[in-house]
Amino acid sequence: MARNPGLSSYAKDPKAAANSLVPLLEGAEGAVPQELQSETPLELGATTGLRMLKGNAAEKILQAVRDLVKNQSTFHTKDQWVSILDGTQEASYTWVAVNYLLGNLGKKYERTTATIDLGGGSVQMAYAISNKQFAKAPQDVDGKPYVHKKHLMSKDYNLYVHSYLNYGQLAGRAEIFKASRNGSNPCALEGYEGYYSYGGVAYKVKAPKEGSNWKRCRRLTRQALNVKAKCINEECTFNGVWNGGGGDGQDTIHASSFFYDIGAQVGLVDPKFPSAIVKPVQYLKSAKVACQTKAADIKTVFPNTQDRNLPYLCMDLIYEYTLLVEGFGLSRYKKIRVIRDVQYKNYLVGAAWPLGCAIDLVSSSLNKIRLSSS
Known part of the structure; x- marks a missing residue:
């Protein structure tokens, strides 16, 4: 809860x-x-x-x-x-929760879904990988493992997990404002001038006279995500982070939190339903519309947008598209399911980490009981 x-x-x-x-x-x-x-x-x-x-x-x-x-x-x-909780725990619990609700736990890792949870302060990626990938998995820059062993529903999983602190939706805005160095920001809607506060810091936000520009905003977003960071491992996502190697456990993706929320505000998702299939390119198409709209008119074009998000809608959509495509390396046309809740029997259950925490604790306890009685 x-x-x-x-x-x-x-x-x-x-x-x-x-x-x-x-x-x-x-x-x-x-x-x-x-x-x-x-x-x-x-x-x-x-x-x-x-x-x-x-x-x-x-x-x-x-x-x-x-x-x-x-x-x-x-x-x-x-x-x-x-x-x-550290970000790794939060990410792994989200993966456990979603896969439990979908009935995937206990099946082969190829039958599980990857999860991407875009929160306010961080974004987390988690998915199951093969034993071969696990054998050659590196550690992160702090010497911590990228892959964790999970025993769930009588099945062992190699779970690749990474939490990107400061790259959530709200923190990402701050990173983009830092990258613009307090000058006019091409992600800000035409006619807007104000301040954005995050983490105890207030960033001056001023749109260029000619208004926002999605191409320039995207370049700034790529800079904020550090997509060109040196990759010391074979393959990386962004900011020099190992990507887990890909594979069957990433074929299906469920994305939650701001991916659903922003999608609902621009009409990619019907908020009457707990989930929807979208493609990253749809966020870009919506961004192009938002970026050419004046701040004073954005509510007319996207009436479901929350007032606190109005000045940043162009930025948020560009950020989500760039994060998925250039950050996580997904095809712009890949179908992903964005979720708020998951249908479980006759109930709608929130796609969040607390349920996964409970399942993980119960599974760990049962495993300890089995070990102590053997």
Whole structure:
């Protein structure tokens, strides 16, 4: 379960951050029988927003949450269960959740789907690779593995995972503004002038007199993504990151979060439905329309666009197209399914990492039980 606004929105008020979770606790207490609550583990994982807070703000918030859970909850919990997930965990849990809901877990890795989750602060890619690819998998620049072993539904998987911090949709805007060096920005809609705040920094945003230009915006986006970074391994995505080698586990792709949200705002996705098939080139076509529209007129052309995204619609669409095609190396005509929810039996379930975390924990526990009893 998730909560908006997130914990990071309360950087200066840890107690308010903790109290924002009370509705979630109450919801959980209503779902779990009272007699089982003391035996039911409760875990909280914070993600990108909290990871990016400066100083000790994140730890203060986590401690306030621990105190809240201890004092106001009857669930079984430990201090270490209230923590910040790293991007790799978040990405792998998303992959587990989506593949579980689709009924893929327990099948050969070739039958699983890759996942791309475009959040606000980071973007994550995860997909299963072959044993041959796993045998030659390198480590990242920090010496951490790109590939993790997963035992799920009696099946072993080699899961390639990478989280690109600072390359989510909202963070990506900041990277593009940095690349333009505070000059007029070709991604900004004609007639717009203002400030964009992210990570405690305010970036001046001013459109050129002649308006936005999708070609120049794309060049700036490629620069922000660092697509020409040196690749020390055989094949890379962007910013010098190993791409996992590709293969059957990447044949099918489910993309979530901002890919769905922005797609819905420009008509690529019908928000009445939990998912849709799109091609990267459709984001580019929508971008060309947005980029030639004045800021004052964009709501007329794309009436479903959220007000806070209006000045950045040209930029966001170019970013998503460039990320998919030049970042992750997908064909501009490749069919991908963008998702908000996944149909599971008679329910629509959010395509998010918390479910994957629970499944992974249960699978790990069952595996430990099997090992201890053998």
